[in-house]
Amino acid sequence: MRRLSQQEKRTLKFGAICAIAIVGFAFATHWLGHWKKVRDLRAGIKDKLKTINVDETKRAGLMSIVPVFEMPEKEEKQKFLFRDKFNEQLSSARIKSEPLQVLPAIKSGVAGYKLLRLKCSAKCSFGQALDLLARLNENPYLVGIEEFKIECDQKKRQEVKLDLTISTFVK
Amino acid sequence: MSDSTTDIGTRRSAVAIVQDGSKLKAVELGRQGGIFEVLWTSSSEDGDLDWKAFELECSLAGEQTKKVEAADGRIVVAGFNSTGVVFYRIEVPSVRKEEIAAMVRIQAESRLPLSADQMELAWRAGQTRNGKAPVTIAAAKREQLEKFVVNVRGFEPEKILLDCEGIVKAWRTFFSGNERDAVVVSIAERNTQVCLTQNGRLSNAVVLDMGTEDLSTITRDLLVSGTSDLADQTETTERFVQDIRSVLELFGYAEPAGLPVIVLSDDSAAHEVIVSCLKSADLNVRAAYPQIEKLDGRTSPGPEDIYEYRVPIGLALTALDGDTDGLNIFERLYIPPSEAKSKRRLYSPKVAYAVAAVMLLLLLIVFYAVDVASPGAIEKRLNKAGVNTNINMLIQRQKLIKSVASQRPNLLELINQINSGDNKGIMLDKLEFKKGRVVSVKGQTKNAEQMYKFQKSLLATKGITDVKIQNADMDNKTKKLKFTMTFHYKNFTKKRALR
Secondary structure (H helix, E strand, O other): OOOOHHHHHHHHEEEEEEEHHHHHHHHHHHHHHHHHHHHHHHHHHHHHHHOOOOOOHHHHHHHHOOOOOOOOOOHHHHHHHHHHHHHHHHHHOOOOEEOOOEEEEOOOOOOEEEEEEEEEEEEEEEHHHHHHHHHHHHHOEEEEEEEEEEEOOOOOOOOEEEEEEEEEEEE | OOOOOOOOOHHHEEEEEEEEOEEEEEEEEEEEHHHHHHEEEEEOOOOOOOHHHHHHHHHHHHHHHHHHHHOOOOEEEEEEEEHHEEEEEEEOOOOOOHHHHHHHHHHHHHHHOOOHHEEEEEEEEEEEEEOOOEEEEEEEEHHHHHHHHHHHHHHOOOOEHHHHHHHHHHHHHOOOOOOOOOOEEEEOOOEOOOEEOOOOOEEEEEOOOOHHHHHHHHHHHHHHHHHOOOHHHHHHHHHHHHHHHHHHHHHOOOOOHHOOEEEOOOOOOOHHHHHHHHOOOOOOOEEEEOOOOOOOOOHHHHHHHHOOOOHHHHHHHHHHHHHOOOOOOOOOOOOOHHHHHHHHHHOOOOHHHHHHHHHHHHHHHHHHHHHHHHHHHHHHHHOOOOOOOOHHHHHHHHHHHHHHHHOOOOOHHHHHHHOOOOOOOOEEEEEEHHHHHEEEEEEEOHHHHHHHHHHHHHHHOOOOEEEEEEEEEOOOOOEEEEEEEEEEEEOOOOOOHHH
């Protein structure tokens, strides 16, 4: 059999390298695509974990502002849960309020949830008002205080007129 | 020269080069199955010890067998003349090889004629008997070995062997040597090598400075006189016999009658006489002649050539057999080209690039594997930690908590801050807070100065900004200054706090 010349050997080598490169490129493209998907998935999971896994200081800060929290229910259920709990807190603070007024739900800043407000008007002592404010954070349905008005009685300065509007999330 | 084109695929060959007396001799020996073939022989002129010139001569001779080389590769070995080599026999306890090496080194160093750093040594342990292993040590001056390496480097030998190992090998293969223990005498022109073999392997060797040149004169005289009366031996023969006796004693055979002494012979009359002389000294002597049964009869030379080239033939046989337990006295001084090439290949940039490429590929694969495995591993860890709830629910809850925290003003804290400031003489009547609007505080005081101080103290409070006095009127009835102040409290009173 005739021996191959140097030129023929070079051609064969070049051809082999090209063939390997083509196959490698096809494989690598597919592989890289899959890798990118996997990396995206991993990044997504990591982001989610990052959302949940806040550091200790932040967690402590959040806990001081929101010590208890219950996931919002549908409006029909949530408004009663919220009202009952708030009523309980009023009773604990020995505040006799006028009937609580549920205001219509409005749009909230969080997608998928509305904001339902509860209005309370009462006459109480200044100390009772402060007591109520101190207990409010223990309401697991409370989002925040929307409106707060406290006015001293000009004759009996220890008595105040309290107007309070608080809110909760509803689905 | 022979034709080496037949069935080249299964043939192996070895070239051995050696200095034999005042000549350089080389042989290429091929083997096919159990049959040997001397492919070529070459020797320099008497007294011509120019290794470079001989290298050229051998390469020309080797051209004839190029096909063999191309097919299977050709082993080249060089033989080192044992004249400068001393042998020692010691016994060591039966221990591991590494421990034997240490024992051998200690014992050899005490016996060596020069300091250990000027000597090179090789050793070989024999079969253990009664808990003791006999060890053969060969030692030679390093400088002498280095010179030899310089001489033979051009041949690129795969190994450098002791020529006495070649003599023993040749005796066993081509001189019908089958005794387990024997003394092999190989008489060259100007010297005689006496090799002791035990269990078929070389265990000691001595070179006598008397060869055929010295002995042929006596032989000639004996032949001319036509007498067989060996009582008239000359002083030379007596000395030769005495030397052989001394060597046998040195080998540890004080009563050598039972030990076979084999004289390698070319069937010449001179050898006959020498054998007769040794026999008359009560030695168990016999002559061994070259046997050509193992050689390819069509191409190989006759017995006289086998005798003439017995040393390189023996070395070539050793190379063909691939003996690995030879006394490699050059181990630390000479690296065979194949090993050197492999070392060079290992250190070449191509290898480095290839290793780097493989490492890079491995790195990519590891990264990929980690990325592929990590989502599953995270889920597994979450399950293990007892977080069985849907991760999306947790995220949603966390988001809501954060949102609540950002929307929950601490009014108790605000009231405390207002009261704890510089509010001497200030009486607050009303506090109004509504998200997205400024906080409004209504109060009364005796004079404006107290009001300003109160404003300042509010401004100094953390979270309160933009404190403004909206109106301040003196109540004529109460003679008090009634005022309204507004301010922003954190972000709750800014417009964006409104949803």
